[in-house]
Amino acid sequence: MKRRSSRFARVACAAAVLAAAIAPAVWSTSASADDDQTVTWSVRPADESGPDGRAWAELELEPGETTTERMAVINLGDSAVTFSLASADGYLTESGRFNMLPSDEKSTRAGTWITLPSTVTVEPGATAVVPFLVEVPKNATPGDHAAGVAASIRSEGASEGAAVGVESRVGFRVMVRVAGDVAPGLEVHGAGEYITEWNPLNPGTVVVRYTLHNSGNVRLESSSAVEWNGRTVSGETVELLPGDDRAVELHLRDVWPLGLLSVPLSVERAVVLPDGSREHIGPVMQTVSVSAIPWPQLLVLLSLVLMVGGMAFRGRRRRRQVETLVNAAREAGRREARIEG
Template sequence: MIATLAALVMQLAGAGAGAAFAADDPTITWAASPANEAGPDGRTWVELELDPGESTIDHLAVRNLGAEEITFTLAAADGYLTSTGRFNMLPSDQDSTDAGTWIDVAETVTVPPAGTEIVPFTVKVPANATPGDHAAGIAASVYSVNASETGNRLGVESRIGFRVMTRVSGELRPALNVAAISAGYDLSWNPFAPGAIDVTTELENSGNVRLEVPVSTAESGTQSGSEESGAPDPVQLLPGDRRSTIVHVSEVWPLGFAIVPVEFRPMVVEPDGGVELMAPISQDIFVWTMPWPHLLILLAGALIVCALLLGRRRQAREVERLVRDAQERGRREALANGAPVETGVPAETSA
């Protein structure tokens, strides 16, 4: 069962907008699920395989978990996957153009307290429907109105429903396109610890059937997550979907560069829940992993060594200068006292 919430905010003129929508009304709790004529049948959602022009009848169970009789609005709409891979339906103020228009269901159903009503609905595929998977949803909703702090009346439509997936027979063309791929290296704050690589990919379902796509790298074996945390693995893609995924590769030492093999293993999701493997797609991506902290440490060490060597050299030159000055002073003092001074010239000898 997929629970969705669509908020339609509007201003309602006048204070007498209906006591049934007052803030102190009892909380309404309900559930909706696929069913057969006898009641809920354990399915999470509806999977159908139909030919163009074919129709079938299925059932919806609406359970009222509250203590008062409630009239629910029933509606179908086109389905889609959010950026986190969750299924949702178009809000009621948007027109459906695909499988949501194929579903015919009663406009309302009244359910007694703690009761369940089984409602049939018809799915009729147009004769000109394109082959492949088409997503829709069907939901039971209630409408409530609350007053805001400014006194405006805010309307909220709350929906609970499930998806209806219809595969139309014909030529099925599973296809996955890796639209973009990039990677970046994150250095560790500790220069003596490895960093990590994040590989970001843009996956596009360019075929006409639903795909599941596990993404992994040889280094880590880590599978993908979505751009927003919480996406399921593998990545779910309806026909035409395009979604970003991130593969995190840990324990990567900064050795200047790294080549990361990335593998995509797309699978076609069958209506019976099985999968059909497609040919894997592999790409190698080059990543700079420059060891900047390590280079800075080496540079600092080299500067310290150079400073020490230069200091010792200056000290040696200073000592030599002091020795020369002392020798020169001694020579001048000796000359002033009339003492002979060695000039370094050897004396002549007679034969």
């Protein structure tokens, strides 16, 4: 029984983590409520009549300005459900997926700019359009600010006699561009490593590892590339919110170890505008130095030197042995000649 309870606790924990993930598009999910009925729902940006086709809300507002947005909560199940509604600060995970702070963690940024009802009840197969207010503080800093809104249900289980709550949450991001001076900035901190192939007839791999830091106040998209001997290796496009850091790794294969290598790294930058377009602002260029010591080849060379040296030593020793025998034979011949004489 204890094993089954522990297993349930692990599953519940994993379900909570997965249910909290916020995708950058329309989503739906399902969860089991207390009465063992499965609840399936989706949440989308909306206008007065229902979902309007947007993936998320993109707003341009002045400091102190207020606007009304809407979310459509769609009940895809067979019974009426009361959903909890909430807003929270938004962020990007290490994999680049958008998420919002969990309900037990207090928001301090754009999540606090949103006011919406605490709950909404939706009939089976119906859609509820819920208005919510976005109010930008008068002292808000210019640039991009990320938040999220979500509809959730909570189910209960038991583990070793204790109640375990699982929150299943579905929503979308709300991006607010506060008017003012736009200051894009991207810092690149890179380093390189050479991975040796110990077969001396095979070249190795240069691994370029670097961190991207959005030091500006607007959302950026970045794509990177390294070049070597006319070959280019490109990385995936990375989205960065202001203040974000992202670790990236590129592999340049089939590179011979030639000592100190200088690998050019190019990082393209583009500001993501509220209308979804991109404004390219030019690349960041950096040279990554990589120490590529040809250890396998040096070992082969050392082996050849030792082999040749050993053969030369043995040759000299044999020659000395032959000379010794020849000299001994001559001396014996001279002794015999003196005796006969």
